[in-house]
Amino acid sequence: MELLLSNGGKVTETDQHGVTPLGVAAEFSHTEVLEILIKNGADVNAQAPNGDSVLYDATGTGNTDCMNILLENGANPNIHNLSFQLPIHRAAYEGHYQALRTLIPITTRRALRLSGQSPVHSASDGGHTHCLELLLQSGFDINALLAPHVSEIYGDMRKSPLFFAVSNGDKMCTEMLLKSGAQPNLDPLSCLLVAVRSGRRAIVKLLLAANADVNCYFTAVTDTVFPTAMLYCIKDEAMMQLLLNHGLDAAKCFDCSHEDTLNDFIILYATLLCVIKYSY
Template sequence: MGTSCILAKTILKCILKLFFRALKILVPVTDFAAIKRSGISPVHCAAAGAHPKCLELLIQAGFDVNFMLDQRIRKHYDDHRKSALYFAVSNGDLSSVKLLLSAGALPNQDPVNCLQIALRMGNYELISLLLRHGANVNYFCRVNPLHFPSALQYTLKDEVMLRMLLNYGYDTERCFDCPHGDKVHPFYSFEGWTSTVIKDTMVSAQYQLYHPVQQIKLHPLQKPEIKPPSSWMLVR
């Protein structure tokens, strides 16, 4: 293994363990070509670990905030995420999201839009931040022939979020456009509007499988610890 590859892997480990001082030493001598060959950028690790201080250092050193995960790494995630911004949004890490967007991170690069994740979380500040930086308000996931914007499913009971979407050009006309017209709709095996809904159901089922209700005995003020499936881990 070449020295540049060893350096690249060492940087990833430093970020994951939050060795900020070591990171400051290694970054200047890092081979960007080795980072590219690895298929994952230290920026992803900093965003995934919610380490805005490390993230800021990497951005200042010239690391690409729009570096996308290689397919061989992306396949380990159910949502096939690609961008560092997606990791930060998924964590609800507002500081890292601000850093990435200010550095030019693009909000519409992932199969499941970053805005969709923020809407699912109901995080007004994240939603507003993404919309101001060009997140596609009319994004939709296709699991049936309908094409109305998927964001609607998260705003039906939240007037504030709905108003935010409308203010940024939400296409309400699509909600009334059906490709079948008055004809009978064919049967589809998937119920729901988007793949996000399907993923929500899968996550709920997996949690119930690993944490049966009858086995959970908590103090009234204690919150259960939810451990995600191994496929969500950044490094296997």
């Protein structure tokens, strides 16, 4: 590095991906190279075309030595990338506990508000209960909701940290979140419906025990009052029985706001047979 720099090498030169030498050094945890590049004028707040900062790259490795070198030389932990992710989100998602501890006190609430997402979402998505515990101990809201500009990125319109754990089928994270006060009825598509649709009975039981609304609806699926949970488990006897035992309103299967047709009658008749069979 010193030989190249002494012969005209430029610290601002980027590779084919638009990443500076400092970004590459951070990504591969080369602390000594970081120091040499910074000494020769490298920009500690340089960003790649996707908005990833050098500190964001360093955080991805979990190497706190690299992170501290950058921070001591003026790296800003409050620069988000094009996906509205901050270094603290990266640390939480990757499960880098020490990196997360470093970033929590220096990440501003304003930066988090502008990003539209909480590191609690990231830790839930990554499945890291130890990072979740640290964030909750540090005062982060377990029921924080994604801002609309982030939520709309997802086709399911998710909002809560709990939704990430449930949609990933992560029983351990789901249980930890619920025990810590996560509310199961905050998302347009209920966490319970996600678990029922994927056949994850253990998670369904956890959600029902936490008072998830068994008679919730997802209007994007149907414009009737036919119970959405019933719709998702019509071929799963054990799941249907579980839901019925927890108050699923089977009578709603026979309420129809549309004109009666032969099709409607056949559907209702088949449903009646199912309900009668599974109720006994």
